[in-house]
Amino acid sequence: MIPLSFYLGLSALLFSIGLFGIMYHKSGIRLIMCIELMLNSANLNLVAFSSYTDTLDGQVFALFSIALAAAEAAIGFAIFMAIYKMHEKINLDELNLLRW
């Protein structure tokens, strides 16, 4: 049986890749992809704990987290569409004033 810590290590690896991606990338679309990667690594943790402690609560919470990740991505893209209408490109380094 695979020990639980391997699953947690994999999810920590995915989370740190997402963290690096968020800190490094400038374009908004890639930022949302990295946020989704971090959320999915959290989901992997939830499901791993749920199956390794023989309870179903983790999987139910993973379901809720997937729905909220979708809602967050939708709002993120709506915001980037509004930004794109103003600046013709989404370069997160140049967005430094809240009121454009």
Add this chain to the structure above:
Amino acid sequence: MQTKKLAAFGIAVLFLAVLGLGIFGTSWNTVSELPENFEDPSNVEGIGMLIFTHYVVPFEVLSLVLLATLIGAIYMAKGEESK
């Protein structure tokens, strides 16, 4: 440009090291044998029962959140004529 990349990479690797130490250091008290439920293999029935008995309130609140997200996203992404 290069320093930003190295700084970001360093922070991510440090974070991974701290997390990895924590994960591989602790002994998780897990069940000895992975649960193998033959009459409900994909435990969809179990999740369904759990959602509608134990987690009803979060489930309904989640639908409200998704509805608000839908309305907000549509309003924000409105076309030119909304100005």
